[in-house]
Amino acid sequence: MVDGMDPKAFVLAASALGAGVAMIAGVGPGIGQGYAAGKAAEAVARQPEARSVIIQTMLLGQAVAETTGIYSLVIAIILMFANPFIRLL
Amino acid sequence: MQPRTFTVPPPREVFRVGPVVVTETVVNTWLIMAVVIVVAYLLARRLRRIPRGAQMVLEMIYEGVESLVVSAMGPGRRGFLPYVGTLMVFIFLSNISGLFGLRPPTADLNTTLGLALITFFSIHYFSIKTKGLRGYLRSWLEPIPLFLPFNITGELAKPISLSFRLFGNILGGYLILGLVYFYAPVLIPVPFHAYFDLFVGFLQTFIFAILSMVLIALAME
Numbered sequence: 001m002v003d004g005m006d007p008k009a010f011v012l013a014a015s016a017l018g019a020g021v022a023m024i025a026g027v028g029p030g031i032g033q034g035y036a037a038g039k040a041a042e043a044v045a046r047q048p049e050a051r052s053v054i055i056q057t058m059l060l061g062q063a064v065a066e067t068t069g070i071y072s073l074v075i076a077i078i079l080m081f082a083n084p085f086i087r088l089l
Numbered sequence: 090m091q092p093r094t095f096t097v098p099p100p101r102e103v104f105r106v107g108p109v110v111v112t113e114t115v116v117n118t119w120l121i122m123a124v125v126i127v128v129a130y131l132l133a134r135r136l137r138r139i140p141r142g143a144q145m146v147l148e149m150i151y152e153g154v155e156s157l158v159v160s161a162m163g164p165g166r167r168g169f170l171p172y173v174g175t176l177m178v179f180i181f182l183s184n185i186s187g188l189f190g191l192r193p194p195t196a197d198l199n200t201t202l203g204l205a206l207i208t209f210f211s212i213h214y215f216s217i218k219t220k221g222l223r224g225y226l227r228s229w230l231e232p233i234p235l236f237l238p239f240n241i242t243g244e245l246a247k248p249i250s251l252s253f254r255l256f257g258n259i260l261g262g263y264l265i266l267g268l269v270y271f272y273a274p275v276l277i278p279v280p281f282h283a284y285f286d287l288f289v290g291f292l293q294t295f296i297f298a299i300l301s302m303v304l305i306a307l308a309m310e
Contacts, residue, residue, distance in 0.1 A: 059295070
């Protein structure tokens, strides 16, 4: 520990940074969902009559692809609002 | 003066009975149950052969859920309709309860994990029921016995991913709405409510139901 530094402040700062770093995981679902939406747009252009089925499939796949992003969101929320490390001090 | 900061309170404790703490989540769940029971009783009291008014809406909802079950599980598995319908009605009302100023019960991991565990036990129950105990135990060793640890991890991941998906989405929406209300309490939250409560709420209901059905149907093959 750095001399003269409040350990609580250090833990809080590290937790805030950790929450931000955790949200980098949002990149993955963003790319994945965008790719799915692009493919769905192509599919609708090719077969406009299957529009509702395509949109349903797209939304289902996107929601599953979103899972990893949601995990990181949960971790960021825990670090910000229910910090488990403060209690260890 | 203490600066105003944004915090998210965990579900408030309403009262406690002995060691059991009854939180806001539980009370809001009771409220939703009461609403469902009263509305279902009032609307289903006088059913007509030729539907009109509220009965029309009720039948549209029923037919929507029915077509979903038939398309996801096959026409022979219509028996899952009551379970899936109840699941969808409850999750949807929970998700949109933020519109009425309640804390959504699905923004609490206890609720979503409970719902996911129902699906988890259904998966294994119906798997044993259709394959028999021998076939069920053999399914753990597929495709080769070496895969047993991966199969166990995969099975345990199902309820976790189901519950965290719903929980994270709804809690995230609740948090963002809390932030919006904190900085701009008038008029600005309206589009946020439309997106986070109505759209995400409906989408996540749909996803939870479809995934539950697909997982159960897969286990029965």
